[in-house]
Amino acid sequence: xxxxxxxxxxxxxxxxxxxxxxxxxxxxxxxxxxxxxxxxxxxxxxxxxxxxxxxxxxxxxxxxxxxxxxxxxxxxxxxxxxxxxxxxxxxxxxxxxxxxxxxxxxxxxxxxxxxxxxxxxxxxxxxxxxxxxxxxxxxxxxxxxxxxxxxxxxxxxxxxxxxxxxxxxxxxxxxxxxxxxxxxxxxxxxxxxxxxxxxxxxxxxxxxxxxxxxxxxxxxxxxxxxxxxxxxxxxxxxxxxxxxxxxxxxxxxxxxxxxxxxxxxxxxxxxxxxxxxxxxxxxxxxxxxxxxxxxxxxxxxxxxxxxxxxxxxxxxxxxxxxxxxxxxxxxxxxxxxxxxxxxxxxxxxxxxxxxxxxxxxxxxxxxxxxxxxxxxxxxxxxxxxxxxxxxxxxxxxxxxxxxxxxxxxxxxxxxxxxxxxxxxxxxxxxxxxxxxxxxxxxxxxxxxxxxxxxxxxxxxxxxxxxxxxxxxxxxxxxxxxxxxxxxxxxxxxxxxxxxxxxxxxxxxxxxxxxxxxxxxxxxxxxxxxxxxxxxxxxxxxxxxxxxxxxxxxxxxxxxxxxxxxxxxxxxxxxxxxx
Numbered sequence: 001x002x003x004x005x006x007x008x009x010x011x012x013x014x015x016x017x018x019x020x021x022x023x024x025x026x027x028x029x030x031x032x033x034x035x036x037x038x039x040x041x042x043x044x045x046x047x048x049x050x051x052x053x054x055x056x057x058x059x060x061x062x063x064x065x066x067x068x069x070x071x072x073x074x075x076x077x078x079x080x081x082x083x084x085x086x087x088x089x090x091x092x093x094x095x096x097x098x099x100x101x102x103x104x105x106x107x108x109x110x111x112x113x114x115x116x117x118x119x120x121x122x123x124x125x126x127x128x129x130x131x132x133x134x135x136x137x138x139x140x141x142x143x144x145x146x147x148x149x150x151x152x153x154x155x156x157x158x159x160x161x162x163x164x165x166x167x168x169x170x171x172x173x174x175x176x177x178x179x180x181x182x183x184x185x186x187x188x189x190x191x192x193x194x195x196x197x198x199x200x201x202x203x204x205x206x207x208x209x210x211x212x213x214x215x216x217x218x219x220x221x222x223x224x225x226x227x228x229x230x231x232x233x234x235x236x237x238x239x240x241x242x243x244x245x246x247x248x249x250x251x252x253x254x255x256x257x258x259x260x261x262x263x264x265x266x267x268x269x270x271x272x273x274x275x276x277x278x279x280x281x282x283x284x285x286x287x288x289x290x291x292x293x294x295x296x297x298x299x300x301x302x303x304x305x306x307x308x309x310x311x312x313x314x315x316x317x318x319x320x321x322x323x324x325x326x327x328x329x330x331x332x333x334x335x336x337x338x339x340x341x342x343x344x345x346x347x348x349x350x351x352x353x354x355x356x357x358x359x360x361x362x363x364x365x366x367x368x369x370x371x372x373x374x375x376x377x378x379x380x381x382x383x384x385x386x387x388x389x390x391x392x393x394x395x396x397x398x399x400x401x402x403x404x405x406x407x408x409x410x411x412x413x414x415x416x417x418x419x420x421x422x423x424x425x426x427x428x429x430x431x432x433x434x435x436x437x438x439x440x441x442x443x444x445x446x447x448x449x450x451x452x453x454x455x456x457x458x459x460x461x462x463x464x465x466x467x468x469x470x471x472x473x474x475x476x477x478x479x480x481x482x483x484x485x486x487x488x489x490x491x492x493x494x495x496x497x498x499x500x501x502x503x504x505x506x507x508x509x510x511x512x513x514x515x516x517x518x519x520x521x522x523x524x525x526x527x528x529x530x531x532x533x534x535x536x537x538x539x540x541x542x543x544x545x546x547x548x549x550x551x552x553x554x555x556x557x558x559x560x561x562x563x564x565x566x567x568x569x570x571x572x573x574x575x576x577x578x
Contacts, residue, residue: 001123001459004468004526013120013128020527021455023476025131028455029110031162031473032133036108039155041135044107046088048114052078054087057428059289063267063319067115081114086424086446089136094430097138103432103442104144108135110451122191124452125412135447138425140434145443149419152447156185156415159449162576163458164471167414170196171205185415187457192410199399199406207408208310210393213400217255217302217359225256228361230375232343238370241338243303246363246372256362257303258376260340262324262332262348268292269317275349275385289427291317296324296332300342300364300384301353301391308392315351315388333367341365342382343373352384353391414454418446468528469548472572477509479531479565482520486512493543493558494535500562506569530572531565 001007006021017025033043052070055061056078069081082088093105110133120128135152139145153169160167167185184206186196197203197210205211217225240249243257269291272278283290297316299307313321326337332347333340341364342350356378366373376382395408424430425442434440455474462469472478479501483494494510501508509529511520517536524532525548534544534553543561546553547568556564 001456004528007124013117013126015124015127015129020476024470024474025451025455027474027476028163028451028458032110032159032449032451035155035159035162036133036135036152039151041106041108041152041155043109044092045109045111046082046085046092048082048112050080050082050085050088052080054091054428055080056286058087058090058424059269059286059291059427060087061286062284062293063269063291065266065319067117069114069116082111083113083115084132084448085109085111085113085134086136086420086444087428089134090424090428090430090444093136093138094425094428097430097432097442099432100140100434100440103138103140104148105138106135106148108133108447122193123456125191125456126193127452130453131451133449133451137445137447138430138442139445140432140440140442142443145419145421145445148445149417149447152417152445153183156417156447156449160185160187160414162473163454164473164576165414165454165458165461168196168198168204168411171209182416182418184413186411186413187461188409189412189457189460190410191460192412194411194413196409196411197393197395197397197406198409199402199404201399201402201404203399203401205393206413207393208308210406211389211400212391212393212397212406213403214354214358215398217355217362218253219256219361220251220253225253225360225362227377228375230361232373232376232381234366234368234371235374236370237339237372240370241336247303250363252363254304255302255359258300258341258356258359258362258364259303260342260345260365261299261301261307262329262340263297263299263307263309263312263321264324264328265295265297265313265316265318265321266293267319268295270315272349277346277348296328296348298332298340298342298345298348298350299353299390300350300356302355302359305353305355306392306394307353307390311388311390311392312351315386315390333365335365335367335371336369339365339367339369339371341367341373342384343367343376344382349385350382351390352378352387354387354389355391356384357387412453412457412460413450414457415447415449417448420444420446463528466522467526470528470530471576472530472569473576475507475528475530477529478507478569479533480509480511480524480527480529481533481535482511482517482524483535484517484537486514488537489540490535490537493540496558497533497535497543497561501565504562504566506562506566531568533561533565 007015071079113132114129137148170184195207197205219225283292329337364376397406431439481494483490498510532546542555544553
């Protein structure tokens with residue numbers, strides 16, 4: 001995009017759209033608008049700068065963490081540069097909502113957002129300032145919400161079809177948006193920043209959400225691990241604190257090793273009051289929400305598996321999670337890193353992955369340097385405060401639907417739809433009178449498309465070593481006329497074809513630069529206009545028509561050139577729009 005001068009970098013994660021890039025961007029916007037309007041949504045526009053008070057109402061003032069850019073105005077009022085617009089939409093729409101007869105309310109916007117990414121990368125694919133379509137619905141009940149959700153999903157599929165993109169719909173983590181369910185629309189890409197877990201039966205999920213079928217832990221001989229009646233006892237494991245080293249030292253299966261990791265979680269909304277060690281832990285309150293600013297938890301998982309930190313954050317309803325530092329780990333367990341274990345660990349809540357429930361006769365850290373316990377049994381020697389699916393699914397794991405092995409692919413997220421429920425409407429005090437004249441709280445949906453990401457993904461999907469190969473629907477210009485020299489008979493022919501194409505409604509660019517032919521051709525390939533018409537004195541009164549995605553050019557007369565080009569452009573648009 002930068003080589004083609006579609007964008008220019010202004011700062012880290014900040015890009016300016018140049019004229020040709022903006023033409024493609026506006027076409028993408030237009031397609032999104034057309035399909036959303038056809039689905040029943042109406043456009044609104046919230047401000048980019050919003051009061052911090054509405055974020056405090058929702059309980060996300062702290063929960064959004066350092067990604068959110070905060071500021072104060074001259075009255076010292078807290079302000080936010082919007083990273084997303086759930087709060088703004090909810091605050092605006094509640095002002096006019098009085099009756100169930102007004103529901104559902106279905107509005108969308110295409111607006112600027114800002115998230116202070118730690119590592120912005122891949123140009124506009126993950127910038128700090130970006131453009132996003134975000135739609136929102138207020139619904140009376142779950143049935144109405146599901147209709148809105150499905151209508152947006154159908155509109156998304158039409159949008160991506162018109163763009164020529166083949167998308168995969170995957171189950172996804174709701175992340176900081178919250179809610180009961182979500183679905184991502186992904187496009188496969190070698191430089192994708194998401195990992196997709198896929199199965200031949202059609203199961204598809206982001207790695208942050210993917211679940212796999214339960215498997216049976218095996219002993220060192222490959223047989224299902226059997227329960228033991230032996231009491232657990234300590235063994236000396238000097239300087240052996242990793243799963244791999246333990247496996248070699250003991251000659252056992254990783255399935256018989258349990259690892260315990262200490263995590264630090266920030267702004268935890270999960271109720272911890274039932275955990276004995278948290279009874280005296282007082283949550284903070286913000287708006288209608290309560291949360292624990294900082295919590296440590298111990299996570300147990302089978303030795304051959306990895307903790308899925310997105311699942312853990314979702315389970316804890318935490319804004320951020322990270323592994324505890326070595327000092328924090330030692331303070332909590334009393335042992336160096338690598339020797340933590342759940343037996344007798346009472347200082348933090350213990351959360352076990354579901355894989356632990358099927359383990360038998362396994363080894364755990366003893367919360368003592370150079371020591372582990374053997375012959376441990378879950379339920380006998382320790383129990384977790386909570387159990388959950390916290391494992392990271394990977395290639396080779398079994399699909400929970402059909403049992404076949406997973407495979408993986410890299411992908412980029414283009415769109416995301418959420419069933420938010422009452423996550424925002426309840427704490428922000430949104431009510432209406434239902435059919436019985438009683439106050440009720442609406443449920444809510446959220447639907448987003450990263451417009452810049454989609455534009456970049458189109459280029460990522462459609463290019464070769466020479467440059468971009470634009471789909472007809474988003475090409476800055478549908479055709480380009482390149483005279484070898486813009487003078488004499490070549491100028492006259494180029495002007496004639498240019499005028500005819502304009503009359504036919506074709507978006508056409510005439511390259512009238514005084515440059516060498518090779519420079520012009522290279523630029524046209526880089527810019528990727530779908531049709532190139534070359535006017536050279538050697539071929540007159542014929543001209544060359546070459547499609548960007550084909551190697552060979554056709555010779556046609558000047559009189560036919562415009563008609564053939566217009567016919568191809570309209571046929572290609574019809575194919576994409578069908």
